[in-house]
Amino acid sequence: MTSPDSQPGPVMFSGSEIAELCDAIKDVHRLLTSVGAFFSELEAAEAPGGNGLQIDFKKWGLRTITEDLLERQYKAVDRIVAFYREEQERMGEK
Template identity: 75%
Template sequence: MALTDMDSSPGMFEGTEISELCDSIKDIHRLLRSVGSFYAELDAAEAPGGNGLQIDFKKWGIRTITEDLLARQYAKIDRMAAIYKEEQERMRGR
């Protein structure tokens, strides 16, 4: 297949999929940095003589929320990867 043939056909990177994928990756990076910073602050705030129950609860909440948000972002990335693989197979079949 000539390069000009590929240029005239719809490309696999048209539409909003690429920007969604990039945004998902950026969101994961921001989320992990923010959670890591907050988690480090909680560790530093824990009183040596205290029971730490409130801080443990906050850590559990952060972990739960983070896992949910990451699962959503990973689902977006998996969807984009599936679109990419389907497009590769379609291009091979031409």
């Protein structure tokens, strides 16, 4: 007997959409991990009597770059999710 999951059916994705979605999610994870590690290093570098302004500027730059990169990755994820939803709706109509 064949399980329902292994029966052939309409394919929802064609091409590289799944790999692209996985890569976008992995990129978000790597970005957040790297930013967190770098931010922790900046926090530890802030010595009493040191140049706090320089560290604040680095934190601001890091936050700005991170927000931009995350926005790009989220757009990629949102685009693929929208495609997935359209495919689901189309398959539901059949």
